[in-house]
Amino acid sequence: MAKLSRHSLLKWLIPPLLLAAILVWAMVLTTPDDNLHVSFLNVGQGDAILIQTPNHQNILVDGGPSPQAISLELGRKLPFWDRTIDLMISTQPQADHITGLVEVLQRYEVKQVLEPGVSYNSCIYQEWLKLVEETEIKHDVVKAGQEIDLGSGIKIKVLNPPEEFFQGTSADVDNNGVVLRLSWGEISFLLAADIRWEGEFELIKQRANLKSTVLKVAHHGSKTSATPQFLAVVDPEVAVISVGANNTFGHPSPEVVGRLKEKLGKNKVYLTSENGTIEFITDGERLWVKVER
Numbered sequence: 063m064a065k066l067s068r069h070s071l072l073k074w075l076i077p078p079l080l081l082a083a084i085l086v087w088a089m090v091l092t093t094p095d096d097n098l099h100v101s102f103l104n105v106g107q108g109d110a111i112l113i114q115t116p117n118h119q120n121i122l123v124d125g126g127p128s129p130q131a132i133s134l135e136l137g138r139k140l141p142f143w144d145r146t147i148d149l150m151i152s153t154q155p156q157a158d159h160i161t162g163l164v165e166v167l168q169r170y171e172v173k174q175v176l177e178p179g180v181s182y183n184s185c186i187y188q189e190w191l192k193l194v195e196e197t198e199i200k201h202d203v204v205k206a207g208q209e210i211d212l213g214s215g216i217k218i219k220v221l222n223p224p225e226e227f228f229q230g231t232s233a234d235v236d237n238n239g240v241v242l243r244l245s246w247g248e249i250s251f252l253l254a255a256d257i258r259w260e261g262e263f264e265l266i267k268q269r270a271n272l273k274s275t276v277l278k279v280a281h282h283g284s285k286t287s288a289t290p291q292f293l294a295v296v297d298p299e300v301a302v303i304s305v306g307a308n309n310t311f312g313h314p315s316p317e318v319v320g321r322l323k324e325k326l327g328k329n330k331v332y333l334t335s336e337n338g339t340i341e342f343i344t345d346g347e348r349l350w351v352k353v354e355r
Contacts, residue, residue, distance in 0.1 A: 095116070096116045096345070097116060097343050097344060097345050098113070098114070098115055098116060098216060098249075098343070098345075098346070099112075099113070099114040099341060099342070099343050100112075100113050100114075100244065100251055100276075100341070100342045100344075101113075101135075101139055101339055101340070101342075102278065102302045102304055102332075102334060102339065102340045102341075103126065103131075103132070103135040103136075103139075103334070103339050104131070104135065104334045104338045104339040104354075105125070105126025105127065105128055105131040105132055105162060105304075106126060106127055106131055106306040107158055107282065107305060107306030107309040107313070108125075108126035108127040108128075108157075108158035108159060108161075108162070108304065108306070109123070109124040109126060109158065109159050109255070109256075109278075109282075110122070110123070110124050110125050110126040110131075110132055110135065110162055110304070111123040111124060111253060111278065111304075112135075112136065112139055113244065114139070115212050115214070115216055116214055116216075117212075117213050117214060119148045119149070119212060119213075120140065120144070120146060120147050120148050120149075121147075121148060121149040121150075121151065121212075121218075122136075122147050122149070122150050122151070122163075122166060123151045123153060123242065123253060124151070124152065124153055124159040124160070124162075124163070125152075125159065125160060125161065125162025125163035125164075125165065125166055126159070126161065126162040127157055127158040127159075127161045127162065128161065128162060129161065129162055129164070129165035131162065132162030132163075132165055132166060133165055133169065135339060136166070136170075138339075138354075139339075145169070145170050145171055146171045146172075146173065147166060147172045147173070148173050148174065149173065149174050149175075149176065149210075150163060150166065150167075150172050150174070150175045150176070151175075151176045151177070151204075151240060151242070152175070152176070152177040152178075152190070152240070153177075153178070153240040153241075153242075153253075153255035153256070154178060154180065154182075154235055154236065154238070154239040154240070154255060154256055155177070155180060155182040155184065155187040155190075155235070156184070156187075156235060156256075157184065157186050159255075160186060160187055160190050161186050163190055164186065164189055164193060167190070167193045167194065167197065167199075168193070172197070172199050173199065173200065174199065174200040174201075174202070175194050175199050175200065175201045176203075176240070177201075177202075177203060177204070177240070178203065178204065178223045178238055178239060178240050179203035179204075180223075180227065180234075180235055180238045182235060204223075204240055205220065205223060205224070205225055206220055206221055206222055206223060206224050206225065206268075206270075207220065208220040214246070215246055215247065215346065216244070216245070216246040217244070217245055217246075218243070219242070219243045219245070219271070220240065220241070221241040221242065221243055221265060221270045221271075221272070222237075222238075222240065222241035222255070222257060222261060222264075222265060223237075223238040223239065223240065223241075224268075228260065228261065228264075231258065231260040231261075232258055232260065233258055233286075235256075236255075236256040236257060236258050236261070236281060237257050237260050237261040237264075239255035239256050239257055239261070240255055241253065241254055241255050241257060241261070241265065242255075243271065243272070243274060245274075246344060246346040247344075247345075247346025247347055248275075248346065248347055249275050249276075249344040249346055249347070249348075249349050250273070250275050250276070251274060251275065251276045251277075251278065251342070252274035252276070252277050252296055252298070253278045254277065254278055254279065254280035254287070255280060255281075256280055256281040256282075256287075257280045257281070257287065258280070258281060258284075258286040258287055259287065259289050259292075261280075262287065262288075262289055262291070262292040263289075263291070263292075265292075266291060266292065266295050272292075272295045272296045273295070273296060273297050274296055274297075274298055275298065275299050275300065275349060276298060276299070276300045276301070276302065276342060276349075277293075277296050277298035277300070277301045277302070278301075278302050278303075278304065279301055279302065279303045279314070279318070279322070281313075282303060282304060282305040282309075282311070282313040282314060283303040283305055283313055283314025283315055283318045283319060283333075284311070284313050284314065284315055284318070285315035285317055285318060287318070288318045288321065288322065290321065293322070293325060298326065299326065299349075300326065300330050300332070300342075300349075300351070301322045301326055301331045301332070302332045302333075302334075302340055303319075303331070303332070303333045303334070303335075304334050305333055305335045306334075306335055307335040309335075314333065319331065332351070332353065337353040338353055338354045339353070339354045340352075340353055340354075341354065
């Protein structure tokens with residue numbers, strides 16, 4: 063049998079050792095920390111929000127309009143070995159919110175699904191419902207007043223839809239969307255889905271706890287949302303608009319953007335179309351923001 067020289071041994075040992083070192087460092091760099099991370103993902107003209115808790119839970123709120131975009135964004139945010147979504151929330155059944163969720167159901171292990179349960183006839187929504195049923199995922203309909211305890215004092219409060227759905231508004235599907243308030247200590251996030259002015263006024267009327275540090279502006283910053291009255295009650299310090307660049311809807315409304323900048327300051331209004339994915343990091347007392355363009 064031929065003998066391997068010391069040089070040959072090193073030649074064969076170094077690549078596996080290098081690979082092991084890379085994997086170890088990858089695990090170190092992607093291991094969740096003790097903070098709460100809320101990322102508004104850059105998925106184009108739609109909504110997708112990833113919440114990562116200190117106790118390693120992954121919550122995905124909406125999936126945007128593109129299977130490719132949501133796969134890319136989750137691949138960047140989650141460790142390569144983590145293929146679990148502990149909770150998937152569909153705020154409403156339209157394609158710009160739910161198309162990416164079909165892809166996520168096919169690629170990840172999803173443990174639980176929440177949705178508003180509105181009646182909506184579209185192929186993509188029916189495909190999503192079919193996948194949820196086939197995979198036998200725990201599937202619940204949410205209503206205002208429900209609360210989700212994520213541990214460590216982190217909570218999600220459901221503020222909308224109401225017990226009786228909106229009917230006869232300018233857009234019932236939008237107004238019956240799932241509005242969430244995520245809070246931890248002194249920091250909070252209001253995720254306003256696509257509700258329009260009728261939904262905003264109803265939340266004010268119901269005296270819901272709307273005051274929040276960060277506002278995810280409803281309906282991609284359209285002129286139907288972010289009314290002066292709503293902004294006064296929410297009183298945010300920072301605003302985020304999930305919107306696609308050069309979209310055909312004219313979102314966001316220049317009037318709404320101007321109103322937000324006047325109230326918060328021009329450096330406190332973030333758009334995914336301009337800033338890319340926007341990640342907020344908090345320990346419950348302080349808040350940091352990181353943009354990934």
